[in-house]
Amino acid sequence: MSATETSTKGPAATGRGASPALRAQHVLHEHPWVSPLVLLVLSIVVFTSLNPDFAQPRAISLLLQQTAVIAALGVGQTLIIITGGIDLSVGAAAILACMSSALLSSQHGVPAPAAILIGVLIGALCGLVNGALVSRINLPPFIVTLGTLSIFTAITLMLTGGSTVQGSKMPGAMTAAGTRVPLFGLDLNVGIIVVAVLYLAVGYALGFTAWGRRVFAVGDAPEAARLAGISVSRVRLSVYIVAGVIYGIAAWVLIGRAGAASPNGVVDANLASITAVVIGGTSLFGGRGGVIGTVLGALIVQSFAIGLTLVGLDDEYRVLAVGVLVIAAVAADQWIRKVRS
Amino acid sequence: MTESTRRPVLSARGIRKTFGRVVGLDGVDLDVFPGEVLAIIGDNGAGKSTLIQCLTGALVPDGGTLELDGTPVSFRRPQDAKDVGIETVYQSLAMSPALDIATNMFLGREIRRPGPLGSVFRLLDTKAMREKSMAAVQQLGIRTIQNPGQRVETLSGGQRQAIAVARAAAFGSKLVVLDEPTAALGVRESGLVLDAIKALRDRGLPVILISHNMPHVWEIADRIHIQRLGRCAGVITSSSHDMTQGVAIMTGAATL
Numbered sequence: 001m002s003a004t005e006t007s008t009k010g011p012a013a014t015g016r017g018a019s020p021a022l023r024a025q026h027v028l029h030e031h032p033w034v035s036p037l038v039l040l041v042l043s044i045v046v047f048t049s050l051n052p053d054f055a056q057p058r059a060i061s062l063l064l065q066q067t068a069v070i071a072a073l074g075v076g077q078t079l080i081i082i083t084g085g086i087d088l089s090v091g092a093a094a095i096l097a098c099m100s101s102a103l104l105s106s107q108h109g110v111p112a113p114a115a116i117l118i119g120v121l122i123g124a125l126c127g128l129v130n131g132a133l134v135s136r137i138n139l140p141p142f143i144v145t146l147g148t149l150s151i152f153t154a155i156t157l158m159l160t161g162g163s164t165v166q167g168s169k170m171p172g173a174m175t176a177a178g179t180r181v182p183l184f185g186l187d188l189n190v191g192i193i194v195v196a197v198l199y200l201a202v203g204y205a206l207g208f209t210a211w212g213r214r215v216f217a218v219g220d221a222p223e224a225a226r227l228a229g230i231s232v233s234r235v236r237l238s239v240y241i242v243a244g245v246i247y248g249i250a251a252w253v254l255i256g257r258a259g260a261a262s263p264n265g266v267v268d269a270n271l272a273s274i275t276a277v278v279i280g281g282t283s284l285f286g287g288r289g290g291v292i293g294t295v296l297g298a299l300i301v302q303s304f305a306i307g308l309t310l311v312g313l314d315d316e317y318r319v320l321a322v323g324v325l326v327i328a329a330v331a332a333d334q335w336i337r338k339v340r341s
Numbered sequence: 342m343t344e345s346t347r348r349p350v351l352s353a354r355g356i357r358k359t360f361g362r363v364v365g366l367d368g369v370d371l372d373v374f375p376g377e378v379l380a381i382i383g384d385n386g387a388g389k390s391t392l393i394q395c396l397t398g399a400l401v402p403d404g405g406t407l408e409l410d411g412t413p414v415s416f417r418r419p420q421d422a423k424d425v426g427i428e429t430v431y432q433s434l435a436m437s438p439a440l441d442i443a444t445n446m447f448l449g450r451e452i453r454r455p456g457p458l459g460s461v462f463r464l465l466d467t468k469a470m471r472e473k474s475m476a477a478v479q480q481l482g483i484r485t486i487q488n489p490g491q492r493v494e495t496l497s498g499g500q501r502q503a504i505a506v507a508r509a510a511a512f513g514s515k516l517v518v519l520d521e522p523t524a525a526l527g528v529r530e531s532g533l534v535l536d537a538i539k540a541l542r543d544r545g546l547p548v549i550l551i552s553h554n555m556p557h558v559w560e561i562a563d564r565i566h567i568q569r570l571g572r573c574a575g576v577i578t579s580s581s582h583d584m585t586q587g588v589a590i591m592t593g594a595a596t597l
């Protein structure tokens with residue numbers, strides 16, 4: 001953009017005299033979740049008008065059930081992307097946690113609560129490994145997590161030999177996340193509620209605690225954060241560990257959802273979670289975004305899947321639509337970021 | 342009191358800092374005494390910013406010693422210097438553009454709500470931080486900033502600088518260090534910053550001021566440290582030397 005255009009940004013852009021485009025840009029900049037919300041509402045309206053079944057409780061329940069796991073992984077992914085990082089090992093870490101707790105409870109007689117806790121700890125350990133390499137040795141997150149993606153996957157295969165652990169072989173609590181919970185006329189389950197609580201907790205921590213402010217500061221301008229007295233590496237490390245804990249919880253939700261623990265449980269988790277984050281308005285450059293956008297982003301992707309199926313189109317169209325959306329979302333982010341002088 | 346009997350607040354000896362093959366500082370001594378404004382002048386690249394970064398924990402010097410009130414200290418991180426009451430406005434301003442004014446002011450020293458909301462739930466006291474930020478800005482006399490919830494990226498360069506100065510003035514309790522704090526400011530705002538510096542000095546707080554504005558320096562500084570090619574070319578006062586003489590030493594046309 002030209003220099004004159006940039007120079008008109010700033011406080012003046014928010015004033016009454018500003019053009020509608022500038023004002024829209026400003027609103028989106030202040031509230032990154034607005035565009036995914038509009039998009040979700042649009043997709044619901046369009047799909048419902050094409051096929052009224054889409055607005056039925058059955059379809060909505062299915063939408064929520066299918067979104068839960070990716071939405072949960074997306075919380076961790078969001079935190080990491082806000083710090084300017086990325087996590088390609090998200091799916092691999094979740095599966096490692098998932099298979100470890102499944103094996104412990106099915107073959108080694110470990111009680112379910114302990115096995116679930118160990119799963120969460122394994123998630124945290126995966127996060128610790130990523131976080132330590134990123135924050136202490138200053139390796140790029142993309143490379144670190146590309147490496148740990150392979151490492152975690154390999155460890156999982158060594159542990160399991162590639163075989164699935166059926167839900168019937170595990171104590172009941174291992175699959176309890178799949179327990180049905182009828183609520184508001186919808187067919188929800190325990191996993192969905194756990195994920196909702198996860199969102200509330202992380203949304204609160206990001207928006208209303210010093211830790212959250214520091215996570216944004218570190219992603220936005222790490223050197224400024226350092227000079228302000230913040231330990232950038234400690235904040236980064238904490239984010240990767242928290243993300244790992246979330247993956248461990250998501251692993252339990254996954255077992256409940258699938259009714260089994262499979263090494264191929266969430267093959268598309270990496271791209272799906274990054275897609276949800278990006279469509280949700282969180283900037284891949286760090287410092288801007290939030291978890292509300294991510295759940296909206298995950299819901300958008302899944303609503304396309306269900307909506308296109310109801311309309312009678314094949315899955316290729318969903319894949320195509322998601323691709324277009326991701327590029328559009330990143331383009332929108334670039335445009336929104338120009339508010340900066 | 343004479344200079345020889347006064348004890349410096351901060352005293353640096355033989356500070357050295359190299360960047361690869363570039364020698365940033367080549368053994369610099371510096372003293373700041375209670376209640377004085379010490380100006381640092383020098384050409385671009387003379388090592389002024391590097392020097393104050395070494396004094397405030399932003400850089401760790403390769404050699405040399407630091408004493409605070411006569412006690413040896415070493416600052417490994419900016420937080421170490423903040424912990425003892427040294428506040429700095431860095432040349433880069435060190436602000437997070439995406440965060441608002443109040444959040445930036447209180448970054449690293451956030452205020453939490455009283456009671457269990459703060460201690461257990463870690464809930465930030467946004468209202469208190471915004472009020473205190475506004476108070477700090479108004480204390481400086483800046484009138485163009487109305488909303489402490491405004492994002493820093495929407496502020497003008499001068500407004501950002503004013504916020505950074507207000508932050509340092511509000512939290513400094515031992516020493517305030519300002520690296521070109523008026524570079525982006527208008528005439529009125531520069532005057533306000535100079536007034537703020539005088540107010541800090543009147544409170545007994547020493548100030549280190551880096552500036553390229555010689556009239557400002559000669560107006561306000563009690564002593565002037567001249568930095569040249571990574572070394573200290575001498576320390577003068579506004580009465581011992583006039584501006585022309587000072588600039589001559591600074592550029593190497595004269596020596597002390």
Ligand SMILES: Nc1ncnc2c1ncn2[C@@H]1O[C@H](COP(=O)(O)OP(=O)(O)OP(=O)(O)O)[C@@H](O)[C@H]1O
Pocket residue numbers: 360363364365383384385386387388389390391392432
């Ligand atoms: N991070 C760095 N890496 C490499 N060289 C550096 C770095 N910081 C400073 N230098 C070099 O050290 C020397 C002193 O720089 P410094 O920033 O201290 O100058 P200055 O006196 O503050 O100049 P100015 O008036 O332009 O702000 C310069 O030669 C500069 O190039």
Ligand SMILES: [Mg+2]
Pocket residue numbers: 389390391432520
């Ligand atoms: Mg400088």
